[in-house]
Amino acid sequence: MFERIRRRHAAEPSEMQRRHFEMWARLEGQVPPEVERMRAELQPAEPATLVDDFLPPELRVPSPAQLDGRMMPWKQPLVMNGEMVACTECGAYRDWLVLSTRDQVWLRCRTGHQQHEPRLDTAWYNRHAAPADATHATFEDCLRHLGH
Structure with a gap:
């Protein structure tokens, strides 16, 4: 009995597996609309200004x-x-x-x-x-x- 079940499963995919593969093929190239909206918001309108983040000269430690x-x-x-x-x-x-x-x-x-x-x-x-x-x-x- 188990041998017949194994042969049947090996020969053809089940209905559930077939539906899963079809659904996966349809969704593969799509991007959710929320992701596109977030990408648009993340684009900076203008470049950020550079700030001098070094310590003032009186607080710097001399190098060797x-x-x-x-x-x-x-x-x-x-x-x-x-x-x-x-x-x-x-x-x-x-x-x-x-x-x-x-x-x-x-x-x-x-x-x-x-x-x-x-x-x-x-x-x-x-x-x-x-x-x-x-x-x-x-x-x-x-x-x-x-x-x-």
Whole structure:
């Protein structure tokens, strides 16, 4: 019995399937009138005016290309590879200024001695530095701002 039903269904579509295919063929190229009305309303009558959405110059953050470098204070001792870093001239081991410039990191002690630290890189600086709170025109202005 089921075999006869399967053969009959496989041979010809049912009346319901035939009506569905006919209805689908009639509706295929049509667009509802509401869609045409909405398309007409969406067409802008005139182009929108352009608005300058940039921040005012005093609120803009300078890009890295516009900066000669960045500095941050480092009050605690700096330990790398189990060894405490000390100033090569005066022996100070805390209260550093860490300077990042031209893909190099420099350390400056409280007395003003500077030394290049090849074990640190810009990625290390970026991980440990807080957001900049000010920009300065000269190196000395930045030193004064950080209390050195």
